[in-house]
Amino acid sequence: MxxxxxxxxxxxxxxxxxxxxxxxxxxxxxxxxEVESPTRxxxxxxxxxxxxxxxxxxxxxxxxxxxxxxxxxxxxxxxxxxxxxxxxxxxxxxxxxxxxxxxxxxxxxxxxxxxxxxxxxxxxxxxxxxxxxxxxxxxxxxxxxxxxxxxxxxxxxxxxxxxxxxxxxxxxxxxxxxxxxxxxxxxxxxxxxxxxFDLELDRFASLEAQCAAIADDIAYDTHDIDDGLRAGLLTLDMLEEVPLSAQILAGVRARYPALDAVRTGHELMRRQITIMVEDVIATAAAKIAAMRPQGVADIHGAGHAIVTFSAEMAAAEKTLKAFLYRNLYRHPDVMRVRADAERIVRDLYDAYFADPRAMPEGWREGLDRAEDKVKARSVADFLAGMTDTYAVKEHRRLFDHTPDLS
Structure with a gap:
């Protein structure tokens, strides 16, 4: 079967x-x-x-x-x-x-x-x-x-x-x-x-929110590998040290011994997502069957997350995360770009805080007379909303030298 x-x-x-x-x-x-929608x-x-x-x-x-x-x-x-x-x-x-x-x-x-x-x-x-x-x-x-x-x-x-x-x-x-x-x-x-608007911060969120949370883990656990392979910072051979990925790679190579590295990587990605998703579904379904919740209030009051990995998959996922931190997120090339990007954000914050008039209309009004706490939060709101490209553009406008992030 x-x-x-x-x-x-x-x-x-x-x-x-x-x-x-x-x-x-x-x-x-x-x-x-609001009046509810008749169609949605x-x-x-x-x-x-x-x-x-x-x-x-x-x-x-x-x-x-x-x-x-x-x-x-x-x-x-x-x-x-x-x-x-x-x-x-x-x-x-x-x-x-x-x-x-x-x-x-x-x-x-x-x-x-x-x-x-x-x-x-x-x-x-x-x-x-x-x-x-x-x-x-x-x-x-x-x-x-x-x-x-x-x-x-x-x-x-x-x-x-x-x-x-x-x-x-x-x-x-x-x-x-x-x-x-x-x-x-x-x-x-x-x-x-x-x-x-009380969101009941001491209780667990709905199953739907829990699905979104673990989907986030599955997505970046898998797709960051894909991006790392594309960037040349990771190799398929390096993934042999990760038990979950190594097991999947062994199956792919056994079935497709002549497959090129790019397609092998894609096969790894899709199979890893499938395995992780199926593990979550089976684990959550077993928890639901055991607790037999009769309403969403039972989910909120369960005292623990329900949509989770199994213990075995959680351990495997933890090992995978450690591998990614060691070999991708902390790679010298990534860290160099991170240092330059951090400088851009810090410089922009200092410039806007010192002179809110440097911010565009709609953001700067009244800040020259505002308390520092209000001014700081407004600057943070403006900065947080920026895209990468806009942040670089603003830094070039305000400073003589902007780091090259390429």
Whole structure:
């Protein structure tokens, strides 16, 4: 019996939504009340608003691992986001959850990322240390609740409670029962919004949000290898030290002994995604069968994540991540570009903070008289929204010498 037939009982095709899934007909609503659409569920409407936003388009020119002009075929935040959404929908479908909500959370999860990926985030967090720091997840919430200005009646996208909850908590609860942050102080933007619209930060998010979170891991665990191979920083032979990849490579080479390296790499990618996805589905399905949740409240109150890897796959994935950090993310060529990109972000922050008039109209008004805390957050909002290309352009405008990131 094939693996696909074995997984048939879990279900890759359409089946009715499970009782533990998020039900759009029972959505907790939006911060600002709106008349519901006659043709779309609240979650479908959220997804559409996300796709049509300015922040979504900006992901096209934001770094994943390699800055955009290093090659046209490397992944950007946008292509990564689309890949995450595809995997999240597949997981939600198999687990009989709401695919539209899983997709919406996946599509919005990287809205708060700065130019140049985590390098920009680290630099901005350091610059903002005196004013609560900078966190890309908290910034995503600011984007969709405040910074997007498209609608006549409200700032932000006015997304449903379920999508906002999934955005903020897709990696798990943020606070304990007393409101204390589980990983240090709770980012102020999240704390401020939660006082107005309680997202139940001490509870686990929906299964749909959990699908989006683990889809993110599966996507970058796999596709960063692909980009590393394309860049020449990784080789197939190097992957022999990673048990999961080595096992897959052995199967590919046994079946296609004359296959060229490029196609061998692609076979590795697609098989690795399949293995990881099937592992998550089987593991989550077993947990669901054991706990027999009768509603989404049981998911929120479970006390643990449900959409996870098996223990064996989690260990294999941890080894893979360690390999990628050692051989790709910390590669000297990548670190050199990161150092130059960090300088660009730091220089821009200092320039805008010293003279907000250097920022364009719509961002600088009133900042010359504002408190430093307000000015700093406004500068961070402006900088975080930049694409890689715009950040380089702005640096060239303001400074005599701009690092060459090629």
């Amino acid at each position: 094939t693996r696909a037939r074995q997984l048939g009982d879990i279900g890759f095709g359409y089946r009715p939504r499970a009782p533990y899934a998020s039900d759009p007909a029972r959505s907790r609503g939006r911060f600002y009340d 569920t609240p979650f479908q409407r959220d997804r559409d608003r996300i796709i049509h936003s300015t922040a979504f388009r900006r992901l096209k020119h934001k770094t994943q691992v390699f800055v955009a002009h290093e090659g046209d075929h490397f992944r950007t935040r946008l292509t990564h986001t689309i890949e995450v959404a595809q995997i999240a929908r597949a997981l939600a479908r198999a687990l009989r959850c709401d695919e539209d909500l899983a997709e919406a959370v996946a599509l919005v999860h990287d809205f708060g990322h700065t130019p140049f990926g985590h390098t920009g985030e680290d630099a901005l967090n350091d610059k903002m240390a005196a004013w609560g720091g900078f966190d890309h997840n908290a910034q995503s919430l600011r984007v969709v609740t405040k910074l997007e200005r498209r609608y006549a009646e409200f700032d932000g996208l006015n997304l449903s409670w379920e999508t906002l909850e999934g955005l903020v908590k897709h990696n798990g609860p943020l606070t304990d029962g007393q409101g204390n942050g589980l990983e240090g102080p709770l980012p102020q933007p999240i704390r401020d919004f939660n006082e107005l």
